Amino acid sequence: MKSQRPNLAVIALVLFASMACKALLGQPETAVPEEAPSNPTTLPTATQTARATETAQPEDSPYFTEEFDSDPHWNLAVIPDTPTNGQPKSDPESVLINFSDSHAVFNIPEGWLSAFYIYTEESYTDVRLDIEFDNRGVNSQQISLVCRSDLDDKSYEVEVGNDGKWVFKVNRRIVANGGSTAIKTGKGINQYTMLCTGNEISFLFNGVEPKGSPYLDTHGALGAGNVGFVVTSKRAVPVNVEIDWFQISEP
Known part of the structure; x- marks a missing residue:
């Protein structure tokens, strides 16, 4: 018995008819999905932060702020005052000054001593002085600002006690005095200013400018001199004062 072979003409006719039907019916061909493009890597935009800087004074400028990061080697003179009770004068050698944590620390264990710390590299006529300090010892102590000093008896000096009282001296003699509620009494931080x-x-x-300021020297102004500050002990001791900074600037 012979095997029946498929009629090639019939098969071709069927395939042609099938393709024609698909074309007439509009059946789309299966689309091959395209690979989605990967997201491009976005580099962060670098931003620069402006660094705040203080206006630097020229190296040869006589105006600056001393922050006591180390010993500036100014002129130190400790002068004993005469006690009011007739006791013998205290020992100037007992005064100790240390420079620690950006502070000049004055320790005065005995009463009636004045430690003058004067900058002698420049002389000034018209000048502004500012100081900030922290009282860490007894409540009875004085801080002074000094201008036009000749390292002897001539100077202008405003002496401020942390009891709220102040005196003004010309050539170490008291010529005016008063009080101010702006002075922080007891332990704490104060800022004082002097303009010559x-x-x-x-x-x-x-x-705050107190009543009594400004003082007018009717005897004629003192000439140019050195500037600095003074830490003074009175009856109550020990005195422990930390000077944070001292600034010399134009008035």
Whole structure:
């Protein structure tokens, strides 16, 4: 018996008819999905932070802020005052000054001593002085600002006690005095200012000018001199004061 072979003509006719039907019916061909493009890597934009800088003074400028990161080697003179009770004068050698944590630390264990710390590299006529300090010892102590000093008896000096009282001295003699509620009494941080301009001397305590300032020197202004500050002990001791900074600037 012969095997029946498929009729090639019939098969071709069927395939042609099938393709024609698909074309007439509009059946789309299966699309091959395209691979989605990967997201491009976005590099972060670098931003620069502006660094705040203080306006630097020229190296040869006589104006600066001393922050006591180390010993500036200014002129130190400890002068004993005469006690009011007739006791013998205290020993100037007992005063100790240390420079630690950006502070000048004055320790005065005995009473009636004045430690003058004076900058002698420059002489000034018209000048502004500012100081910030922290009282860590007894409540009875004085801080002074000094201008036009000749390292002897001539100077202008405003002496401020942390009891709220102040005195003004010309050539170490008291010529005016008063009080101010702006002075922070007891332990705490204070800022004092002194402006020496011609024969007019002004002073402020924590930004407040007290009654009695400015002082007008009617005897004629002192000539150019050195500037600095003084830490003074009275009856109550020990005195422990940390000077944070001392600034010399134009008035």
